[in-house]
Amino acid sequence: MRTFSITDVGMVRQVNQDYVYTTDNPLGPLPNLFVVADGMGGHQAGDYASKYTVEVLKRELGQSREEDVEKALVSAIKKANQEIIKKASQDPHLKGMGTTVVVATIVRQMMYFANVGDSRLYLINQGITQLTKDHSLVEEMVRLGGIKPEEAKHHPDKNIITRAIGAKDTVDVDFYEHRLKKGDIILMCTDGLSNMVEDEELFHIVQGGRDIVEAGTSLVAAAKENGGTDNIGVVLTEPFTDEVTIC
Numbered sequence: 001m002r003t004f005s006i007t008d009v010g011m012v013r014q015v016n017q018d019y020v021y022t023t024d025n026p027l028g029p030l031p032n033l034f035v036v037a038d039g040m041g042g043h044q045a046g047d048y049a050s051k052y053t054v055e056v057l058k059r060e061l062g063q064s065r066e067e068d069v070e071k072a073l074v075s076a077i078k079k080a081n082q083e084i085i086k087k088a089s090q091d092p093h094l095k096g097m098g099t100t101v102v103v104a105t106i107v108r109q110m111m112y113f114a115n116v117g118d119s120r121l122y123l124i125n126q127g128i129t130q131l132t133k134d135h136s137l138v139e140e141m142v143r144l145g146g147i148k149p150e151e152a153k154h155h156p157d158k159n160i161i162t163r164a165i166g167a168k169d170t171v172d173v174d175f176y177e178h179r180l181k182k183g184d185i186i187l188m189c190t191d192g193l194s195n196m197v198e199d200e201e202l203f204h205i206v207q208g209g210r211d212i213v214e215a216g217t218s219l220v221a222a223a224k225e226n227g228g229t230d231n232i233g234v235v236l237t238e239p240f241t242d243e244v245t246i247c
Contacts, residue, residue: 001024001238002212002237002238002241003235003236003238004216004235004236005021006220007233009231010192010223010224010228010229012227012229015044017040017041017049017231018037018231018232019035019036019037019039020035020235021033021034021035021057021058022035022237027058027062028063028066029072030061030069030073033061033104034104034186035102036119036188036189036233036234036235037051037054037099038099038100038191039097040098040099041094041098042096044093045095046097046098048087049097049165049166053101053165056083056084057101060075060079061076069105070114070177073105073175074173076103077114077116080101081116081165084099084166085169098164098166099164100161101165102114102119102120102188104121106237110177110178110179111177112176113132113175113177113178114174115135116165116174117165118136118139119189120194122199123178124185124187124203124206128202128206130199132174135164135174136160136161136162137161138158159191180239184238185206185212185236186238187202187219187236188236188237189233189234190233190234192223192228192229192231193219193220193232195229195230196227196229197222197226202219206236216236219234220232220234
């Protein structure tokens, strides 16, 4: 397995509230873990929310004795939600903080993943497919037929999300599983990438890179060239290679 991760503050923001984490070492029942989180909140609150969420996930999964991957992941994410709400209630500087999260693990041929918010997981091979569903107002409008998918990307309300870690006392977590095959590349990212770069361009950049390190840095560069109005968080994973490159 080969993995590359990178974050960038972008061209407009002063603080980087995106946080990424990867490990090929076991965490409780999981043989590996990949996480992308996009924090929100004033001052340092969003920065804290994304990092602390990942810390809770690592702790909870590391201590978990749950053999079922879905139960382990969903339970850890729900615990992170509780912890973020608790921290926000204790510190007025953290009030209103929250974060999106997309989490994945690969067990032999299978990828198990979960998300809350609009950070995404894509599968890239012969084409590019978004495997997660955005929890956003615009995505709900698309599903209900109010707007067309091509209108969603530039809709004025595209940044309004309907689910987040820390938003409510309870959080609904979407869980998925997908059988992987040779040649698959997994792209996990925040909306600082997906809002700035069209899916087709994401595909060509990843496939055009000499390796995922070049591809990842090129994705960030493309987002910045297109305006870089938000922080950018990226994790790229090639499941069926022997080398591990974690940055």
